[in-house]
Amino acid sequence: MYDIKIKWFGHAAFKIEMFGKVFLIDPWILNPVSPEKKLNQVCGDFIVVTHDHGDHVGNALEILRNCPSSKAVAIYELASYIAEELGSEQRAIGGNIGGPIDLGEGFEVVLTPALHSSGKGAPTGVLISKLGNTVYHAGDTGLTYEMKLVGELYKPLVALLPIGGHFTMGPREAAYAAHLLNPKYVIPMHYGTFPMLRGTPEEFRRYLIEFGVAAELIVLKPGEETTVRAEVPRTR
Ligand code: NI
Ligand code: MN
Numbered sequence: 001m002y003d004i005k006i007k008w009f010g011h012a013a014f015k016i017e018m019f020g021k022v023f024l025i026d027p028w029i030l031n032p033v034s035p036e037k038k039l040n041q042v043c044g045d046f047i048v049v050t051h052d053h054g055d056h057v058g059n060a061l062e063i064l065r066n067c068p069s070s071k072a073v074a075i076y077e078l079a080s081y082i083a084e085e086l087g088s089e090q091r092a093i094g095g096n097i098g099g100p101i102d103l104g105e106g107f108e109v110v111l112t113p114a115l116h117s118s119g120k121g122a123p124t125g126v127l128i129s130k131l132g133n134t135v136y137h138a139g140d141t142g143l144t145y146e147m148k149l150v151g152e153l154y155k156p157l158v159a160l161l162p163i164g165g166h167f168t169m170g171p172r173e174a175a176y177a178a179h180l181l182n183p184k185y186v187i188p189m190h191y192g193t194f195p196m197l198r199g200t201p202e203e204f205r206r207y208l209i210e211f212g213v214a215a216e217l218i219v220l221k222p223g224e225e226t227t228v229r230a231e232v233p234r235t236r
Helices: 060-066 076-086 146-154 171-181 201-210
Strands: 003-008 014-018 021-025 046-048 071-075 092-095 101-104 107-113 124-130 133-137 158-162 185-189 225-229
Touching: 003 133, 003 158, 003 185, 014 124, 014 133, 046 060, 060 071, 060 076, 071 076, 071 107, 071 124, 076 092, 092 101, 107 146, 124 146, 133 146, 146 171, 158 171, 171 185, 171 201, 185 201
Parallel strands: 021 046, 046 071, 071 092, 133 158, 158 185
Antiparallel strands: 003 014, 003 225, 014 021, 101 107, 107 124, 124 133
8 A cells, every 4th residue: 555645835835755755846845834944854855846936946956955865857957057056967857848757766757838937948847657646736837738638648646736826827727727637636736825826725626616526625734744545556
């Protein structure tokens, strides 16, 4: 039996523990709604950054410096920047959209298209998979039909979707994204950090029902962790 542990720090920052590896995604651990006040204890094997906006790069560089065995994963131009900042090409794995990246031990990461902007390279989402169990973090994105393709090919077990609006999907768009992705579990993010990100999980739930989405909604509080059961093997 394998569990996948998903911890939300608020905003777009998550820790995913699956099959013995720890992934930090968009690790703005010290965001305004996070209960974490220090980075001391926060490390991961892989630090995934979806795009170069400050609320997503977050504390990635400090974490990479604090945790010498951790590696960054990001789109090529952003990974190159991170490697340069750390003074080591070995510390960042640069990929590009749609290309399966082999992280070893059966772990695969695929950067997905995101409908957004960015300075260094294109904005992305990310799929993290092992043994057919896939966690999808959409990054910052508007609703895009690419999500249907992601759903069909990768059959995500869990989808982490922005619902705040203004810069990303709001609750209605995110619920439709969940309809296209058809995950088993859906977790809202990128809301409530600032007044401008006004989408709420309650609205999200309403639209999930309206669109007949079968996924189970899991609403976390910043600092809270949930566990979902991996299916081994999971057919996709
Ligand atoms: Ni952004
Ligand atoms: Mn953002």
